[in-house]
Amino acid sequence: MNLRNKHIRQIAKGDxxxxxxxxxxxxxxxxxxxxxxxxxxxxxxxxxQDLFLTYWNKKSEFxxxxxxRAFLYKTAKNRCFNILRTQKIHQxxxxxxxxxxxxxxxxxxxxxxxxxxxxxxxxxxxxxTKRIIRLSLAGLKNKEIxxxxxxxINTVKTLKGHGYATLRQKLSRDMxxxxxxxxLLN
Numbered sequence: 001m002n003l004r005n006k007h008i009r010q011i012a013k014g015d016x017x018x019x020x021x022x023x024x025x026x027x028x029x030x031x032x033x034x035x036x037x038x039x040x041x042x043x044x045x046x047x048x049q050d051l052f053l054t055y056w057n058k059k060s061e062f063x064x065x066x067x068x069r070a071f072l073y074k075t076a077k078n079r080c081f082n083i084l085r086t087q088k089i090h091q092x093x094x095x096x097x098x099x100x101x102x103x104x105x106x107x108x109x110x111x112x113x114x115x116x117x118x119x120x121x122x123x124x125x126x127x128x129t130k131r132i133i134r135l136s137l138a139g140l141k142n143k144e145i146x147x148x149x150x151x152x153i154n155t156v157k158t159l160k161g162h163g164y165a166t167l168r169q170k171l172s173r174d175m176x177x178x179x180x181x182x183x184l185l186n
Contacts, residue, residue, distance in 0.1 A: 003021070003025055003065055004065060005063065005064045007021070007022065007065070008022075008062050008063060011059050011062075011068075012059050019059075022068075023052050026069070026072060027048055027052070030048045030051060030073070030076055031044045031045055033073065033077075034047050034080055037077070037080035037083075038080055043083070047076065047079055047080065047083070051076055051079070052072075054075060055071065055072060058071075118167075118171070121167055121170050121171055122134065122167070125163055125167075128149075128151075129160075129162060129163040129166075131149060132145055132149070132159050132160050132163060133160065133164070135148060135149075142156045142157055
């Protein structure tokens with residue numbers, strides 16, 4: 001079937017049968033187009049499937065065959081470039097990790113130990129102080145914490161101050177251990 005502008009207008013009104021014909025006439029060319037970028041047949045097919053879903057969701061925006069085809073090809077190109085950029089980033093990250101495996105692993109160990117120590121120390125705080133510190137670390141302001149816990153803002157400030165003072169005191173002793181661990185790993 002030779003597609004025409006009237007078919008695009010029918011699709012815009014929700015005609016599924018015409019959409020199927022539109023899909024069948026453009027699926028393979030769009031797969032080939034996407035494959036030229038991606039060099040992966042399955043990925044090109046998946047991308048093309050998604051293109052038609054996107055088109056269907058925007059079908060009312062198109063009145064001519066040229067606009068519809070231009071949209072599909074432009075969107076295919078952009079998505080291919082996004083996939084390639086993402087693959088490149090993942091590849092660079094993997095190469096970095098492989099090339100710096102030892103230092104990366106050491107860094108991850110120290111980070112993990114630091115987070116574990118911090119969370120253990122927070123867990124040792126009194127329950128109300130612990131909740132306030134956790135909410136504070138989650139980015140809530142004193143007023144928001146007070147509203148969330150149904151307590152006064154002055155209580156939040158006082159318990160938060162005591163909590164952070166306790167954390168500084170307890171963590172300062174343990175930071176020496178983390179520093180020694182860091183030196184030993186290097």
